[in-house]
Amino acid sequence: MTPPSITLSAIGQIAINAHDIERATTFYRDALGMTHLFTAGDMSFFDCGGIRLMLGLPDRPEFDHPSSIIYFTVDDVRLAYAELKDRVRFRDEPLIVHKTDAHDLWMAFFRDPEGNTLALMSEIPVEK
Numbered sequence: 001m002t003p004p005s006i007t008l009s010a011i012g013q014i015a016i017n018a019h020d021i022e023r024a025t026t027f028y029r030d031a032l033g034m035t036h037l038f039t040a041g042d043m044s045f046f047d048c049g050g051i052r053l054m055l056g057l058p059d060r061p062e063f064d065h066p067s068s069i070i071y072f073t074v075d076d077v078r079l080a081y082a083e084l085k086d087r088v089r090f091r092d093e094p095l096i097v098h099k100t101d102a103h104d105l106w107m108a109f110f111r112d113p114e115g116n117t118l119a120l121m122s123e124i125p126v127e128k
Contacts, residue, residue, distance in 0.1 A: 013052040031087040077106040077122040
């Protein structure tokens with residue numbers, strides 16, 4: 001079998017459905033502190049560590065559903081949770097979802113105003 005000549009390894013943009021672009025823009029900019037790049041028509045764009053995040057109206061009925069989960073990497077999910085809990089409605093407090101000899105994988109899940117699930121994620125080194 002011939003190996004593919006093109007391999008995918010970098011994400012350039014992630015799209016999230018939003019029915020109220022102004023409300024969604026306010027949430028991502030003000031509650032999450034993301035850098036707003038620009039708004040174009042019914043779309044709003046943010047910088048997410050070099051990956052562009054697009055909020056937009058679904059253009060066809062088959063695309064009108066909540067997004068996949070986006071996991072935002074933070075240094076310490078417990079500290080990020082403490083800072084965001086007054087601005088974001090979390091499903092639960094941060095929890096360990098996986099342990100290795102080197103680190104514990106922590107996550108905390110929440111929703112944006114459009115019903116899309118988002119999460120904070122961090123790998124906390126195990127103290128030895």
